[in-house]
Amino acid sequence: MKNISMKHLAKALNLSTATISKALSDSYDISDETKQRVLKLARELRYIPHAQASSLRGKKSKTIAMVIPEVADSYFAQAINGVEKIAYADGFHVLIYLTHEQLEREKAILKELLNGRIDGLLISVTRQSEEAYHINELVAAGLPVVFFDRIFENIGRGEVTTNDYRASYLLTEHLIQQGCRNIDFLLFSNALSIIKTRLEGYKQALLDYGLIFNTENLIVCSNHDQENERLIQYRLGHKNRPDAIIASVEKLVICTYHACALKHLSIPETIKIAAFANLPTASILQPPMTTITQPAFEMGQAAASLLIKTIKGKSVDPAETKVIIPSKLDLRKSTMLYTT
Amino acid sequence: MKNISMKHLAKALNLSTATISKALSDSYDISDETKQRVLKLARELRYIPHAQASSLRGKKSKTIAMVIPEVADSYFAQAINGVEKIAYADGFHVLIYLTHEQLEREKAILKELLNGRIDGLLISVTRQSEEAYHINELVAAGLPVVFFDRIFENIGRGEVTTNDYRASYLLTEHLIQQGCRNIDFLLFSNALSIIKTRLEGYKQALLDYGLIFNTENLIVCSNHDQENERLIQYRLGHKNRPDAIIASVEKLVICTYHACALKHLSIPETIKIAAFANLPTASILQPPMTTITQPAFEMGQAAASLLIKTIKGKSVDPAETKVIIPSKLDLRKSTMLYTT
DNA sequence: TATATTTACTTAATCGATTACGTAAAGCTA
DNA sequence: TAGCTTTACGTAATCGATTAAGTAAATATA
Numbered sequence: 053m054k055n056i057s058m059k060h061l062a063k064a065l066n067l068s069t070a071t072i073s074k075a076l077s078d079s080y081d082i083s084d085e086t087k088q089r090v091l092k093l094a095r096e097l098r099y100i101p102h103a104q105a106s107s108l109r110g111k112k113s114k115t116i117a118m119v120i121p122e123v124a125d126s127y128f129a130q131a132i133n134g135v136e137k138i139a140y141a142d143g144f145h146v147l148i149y150l151t152h153e154q155l156e157r158e159k160a161i162l163k164e165l166l167n168g169r170i171d172g173l174l175i176s177v178t179r180q181s182e183e184a185y186h187i188n189e190l191v192a193a194g195l196p197v198v199f200f201d202r203i204f205e206n207i208g209r210g211e212v213t214t215n216d217y218r219a220s221y222l223l224t225e226h227l228i229q230q231g232c233r234n235i236d237f238l239l240f241s242n243a244l245s246i247i248k249t250r251l252e253g254y255k256q257a258l259l260d261y262g263l264i265f266n267t268e269n270l271i272v273c274s275n276h277d278q279e280n281e282r283l284i285q286y287r288l289g290h291k292n293r294p295d296a297i298i299a300s301v302e303k304l305v306i307c308t309y310h311a312c313a314l315k316h317l318s319i320p321e322t323i324k325i326a327a328f329a330n331l332p333t334a335s336i337l338q339p340p341m342t343t344i345t346q347p348a349f350e351m352g353q354a355a356a357s358l359l360i361k362t363i364k365g366k367s368v369d370p371a372e373t374k375v376i377i378p379s380k381l382d383l384r385k386s387t388m389l390y391t392t
Numbered sequence: 393m394k395n396i397s398m399k400h401l402a403k404a405l406n407l408s409t410a411t412i413s414k415a416l417s418d419s420y421d422i423s424d425e426t427k428q429r430v431l432k433l434a435r436e437l438r439y440i441p442h443a444q445a446s447s448l449r450g451k452k453s454k455t456i457a458m459v460i461p462e463v464a465d466s467y468f469a470q471a472i473n474g475v476e477k478i479a480y481a482d483g484f485h486v487l488i489y490l491t492h493e494q495l496e497r498e499k500a501i502l503k504e505l506l507n508g509r510i511d512g513l514l515i516s517v518t519r520q521s522e523e524a525y526h527i528n529e530l531v532a533a534g535l536p537v538v539f540f541d542r543i544f545e546n547i548g549r550g551e552v553t554t555n556d557y558r559a560s561y562l563l564t565e566h567l568i569q570q571g572c573r574n575i576d577f578l579l580f581s582n583a584l585s586i587i588k589t590r591l592e593g594y595k596q597a598l599l600d601y602g603l604i605f606n607t608e609n610l611i612v613c614s615n616h617d618q619e620n621e622r623l624i625q626y627r628l629g630h631k632n633r634p635d636a637i638i639a640s641v642e643k644l645v646i647c648t649y650h651a652c653a654l655k656h657l658s659i660p661e662t663i664k665i666a667a668f669a670n671l672p673t674a675s676i677l678q679p680p681m682t683t684i685t686q687p688a689f690e691m692g693q694a695a696a697s698l699l700i701k702t703i704k705g706k707s708v709d710p711a712e713t714k715v716i717i718p719s720k721l722d723l724r725k726s727t728m729l730y731t732t
Numbered sequence: 733t734a735t736a737t738t739t740a741c742t743t744a745a746t747c748g749a750t751t752a753c754g755t756a757a758a759g760c761t762a
Numbered sequence: 763t764a765g766c767t768t769t770a771c772g773t774a775a776t777c778g779a780t781t782a783a784g785t786a787a788a789t790a791t792a
Contacts, residue, residue, distance in 0.1 A: 055506065055533070057748055068772050073750055083770060103509040104447040105748035108777045113444065115487075122473070124672070129469045133462070136490045145509070147455075148488045150476050166395065168778090169443040169485070193395070309676040332464075333671060336649040338678030397778055408742050413780055423740060445778035448747045508748090 056099045064097075065089060076101075112171055115145040116359060119161055119175040121153045121202075125302055126330035127348045128176070131200065134352020135174060142360050144171075153275065155180035162186050165195070172196040172359045177204065179241045196362040200355040201346075202246055210358040210373040212351050216246050216328075219344045219379040220253030220298075223326055226342075226381065227296045228261045230389045232324055235263075236287065236294035238271045238304045250300045250328065268292065277307050284311035288323075296387070299327035309337070324387040328379075340384035347377045396439045404437075405429055416441075452511050455485040456699060459501055459515040461493045461542075465642055466670035467688045468516070471540065474692020475514060482700050484511075493615065495520035502526050505535070512536040512699045517544065519581045536702040540695040541686075542586055550698040550713040552691050556586050556668075559684045559719040560593030560638075563666055566682075566721065567636045568601045570729040572664055575603075576627065576634035578611045578644045590640045590668065608632065617647050624651035628663075636727070639667035645681070664727040668719075680724035687717045 058069040058076075065072075067086070075082045075090035082090075093099075107113040118135055120128045132148070139146045147170065151158040158178050165173060166189070173195060175187065184204040191197050197208035205211065227235055237254050239247050251270075258265050271287055273280040287293065288311055299305050305327045309319075317323045319339055326342040334341045354375045361368050398409040398416075405412075407426070415422045415430035422430075433439075447453040458475055460468045472488070479486045487510065491498040498518050505513060506529070513535060515527065524544040531537050537548035545551065567575055577594050579587050591610075598605050611627055613620040627633065628651055639645050645667045649659075657663045659679055666682040674681045694715045701708050 055508065055748095058750095059748075069749075070751075070773080071771060073748095074771090077750085081770060086770080100503075100507045102448075102748050103507040104444045104453065105508075105777090106750080107444040108442075108448055108779095109748080109750050111777075123463070123476075124466070124469045124473055126464070129464045132488065133464055133490065136463070136488060140489075146488050148472065148476060148486050149480075150473065163440075167440045167443040168395065168445075306672060306676055313676075331673060332646060333673045333677060336646055336653075336677050337673060338676060338680070340678070395778095398780095399778075409779075410743080410781075411741060413778095414741090417780085421740060426740080442778050445747090446780080448749095449778080449780050451747075 055102065056097045057102065058099075060097065061090060061093055061099060064093060107168070111168075112363075113145075113169060114143060115147060115170050116172045116174060116356070116363075117147040117149060117165055117170045119149045119151060119158065119173065121151050121176060121178050123148070123150060126332065127201070127302060127346055130330055130348035131176075131352035131355075134349040134354075135356040136352075138353050138356035138360065144356075144360060151178045153178045153180065159186045162190060166190055166193055170195070172198070172363045174198050174200060174355050174359055176200050176202040177244075178202075179244050182243050196359055198355050198359040198362070200351055202244055205245070209362045210355070210368070210375070212355040212358065212375045212377070213246070214346050214351065214377050214379045216249040216379070217253040217256075219328075219381060220250040220300075221257045222253075222381050223298060223342070223344055224254045224257035225261070226383065227298070227324060227326065227387060228257065228263065230296075230320075230324060230387055232296040233263060234269070234292065234294045235296040235298060236269050236271055237298050237300060238273055238284070238308065239300045240273055240275075247300055254298060269294065273304055273307075280304060281307040281311050281314075284308055285315055288312065288315045288317060294323065296324040296326070299325070299329070302327060302329035302331060305329055305331065305341070319386050320388050326387050334382065335384065337386070339386050342384045342387040343382050345380045345382050347379060350377050351375075395442065396437045397442065398439075400437065401430060401433055401439060404433060447508070451508075452703075453485075453509060454483055455487060455510050456512045456514060456696070456703075457487040457489060457505055457510045459489045459491060459498065459513065461491050461516060461518050463488070463490060466672065467541070467642060467686055470670055470688035471516075471692035471695075474689040474694075475696040476692075478693050478696035478700065484696075484700060491518045493518045493520065499526045502530060506530060506533055510535070512538070512703045514538050514540060514695050514699055515548075516540055516542040517584075518542075519584050522583050536699060538695050538699040538702070540691050542584055545585070549702045550695070550708070550715070552695040552698065552715045552717070553586070554686050554691065554717050554719045556589040556719070557593040557596075559668075559721060560590040560640075561597045562593075562721050563638060563682070563684055564594045564597035565601070566723065567638070567664060567666065567727060568597065568603065570636075570660075570664060570727055572636040573603060574609070574632065574634045575636040575638060576609050576611055577638050577640060578613055578624070578648065579640045580613055580615075587640055594638060609634065613644055613647075620644060621647040621651050621654075624648055625655055628652065628655045628657060634663065636664040636666070639665070639669070642667065642669035642671060645669055645671065649677070659726050660728050666727050674722065675724065677726070679726050682724045682727040683722050685720045685722050687719060690717050691715075 058072045061072045062069045072090055075087045136146055149161045155178050184207050198210040199208050200212040203211045255265050297308055299308050312319055319325050329343045330348050334343045398412045401412045402409045412430055415427045476486055489501045495518050524547050531548055538550040539548050540552040543551045595605050637648055639648050652659055659665050669683045670685055670688050674683045
């Protein structure tokens, strides 16, 4: 990997590296003739400026990090897409780090990110993250941090979320209107801000429609698919079994469908199913599933834009630092009223 | 972002930066006492070595790039997972670049990667990539390149693939055994090595079972879902309509299911469907779909391992540079013989 | 005791690009 | 023509970490 450096160009043209540098950046105090000569040779020798060197000198790496819980989840995959689009357009590079929902891993990753490698950070925290000490450290050091989806409020330089509360409310309302009276809510840990919000929207809808929220309706799942499947099956065997299930997380969709199949409960006749999910296959499931589709791509774009603006030191209107992009309620057969 | 540098430590301890550097790297010619003092202060001041500076000096960035066509595809999402796992364990950072299946974008991205930013490259080429000139340039410059899934043969330092030929053969054989005699094969462009291989496996199975391959059986799709859906629908309205469809790419599954639904052809009674796909939802589709599941995670891991070994300069046994990890044929209802 | 070796550092160069500052030559003004 | 400005470049420092080479003091060897 012996690349052409400015030194090579300088020697070949009998100039100093300073002149080369200025010529390449089109500085006013280099003659047009010299600029042409430098550019020509640079092209011929395929000169490529050395990233680390410029970074070191210029105190900017043109790189941002995206720290997310996982990637094999449609939401995050689409969010990456949005981030990459904006970053690429602005000449930024994107580092990906996966926490696998583990706080310790999140801490370890962030600790390394204060080393000049990145100019800014996009993060969606783990389910275990309850306090923001480790993130605050980066913020305190002056690193621009933008949260998306799973946020800590008022810590970083921006937050991009969706209207989880309202979406959840609307979905619950829809189920009630389809005749459901005993709606279960599947969730992981309720520490996560978005899950809390979704839960509240759900509860409020129940309240507004005169339904009673029962703690039995809350099914707290773990990271183990099989265990979750058993948990849901058990609940479906209950005498007071639900007539609808809302999966607050995409990951829980598959075990829910499986559990219903194993218990021979037909969707939507006996039980209705809906989920917060970005599954491209939602429309070809058995039956097609009603989802709250989060604007993952758009959220990724918004978060990246906000971060890059901040990095560039543009004054960002405080009103712009909290972006909320609405989710879409996609009604499908899994929640349709069954009329004989 | 004013971080603590070695200079700070040096001044505080009345030592030279050289001593600090050596103390931190536990060099033999620094006294234990001094090492302790340095380490203690470094910890107290939360000294973090500056990545660009070490990179510049040490000619290594501890970063690899992963260039893939897209991320909102289960295969690549899972592959990222595998890559990140290995990279993280070895202290490597992962840059993500999306080509969106555009050769021009691929070229533009690669051009930038010769700037010292990365120590190695993992790539799965676009559907448009027919010649490897742009990749060869990196290889010629000495950058370790490992291909995975979509490869150019014998160019880089390694190739990680799956047994597409055999998997395709087995799937086709399975369909024939289920009574199919007119099997369509959906594909994008046939320039792509893996698609070619899959196509050959399919053709060979037809041949071995005395079936005739007809060019009508080849449906060449584009990047537009709606157009593809129409294409398939049209084919399904044909007098010689297929009794089975193999989607050689995950992306084509949804339009295939939709087209069948719109034409009121029931799966698997009237038509059988199978696909090369890593959809986690395959088991809850309507009906559950037979898939060839590629070992995406494992392939990501293998590719990253191979790349990192090469970067570290370990002599890699030539036999190890071509890794083939078998796919799994997951039989489900969508291809099951329908018996009344 | 004179010399050799070891110990524990420091000096200074280096990686490659950038930039404040310096300067020689040319051009301009009075 | 003396003095000023402009043009077009070079010198050297800098970013932060690393390392070959140098050195003074302490210790060991003959």
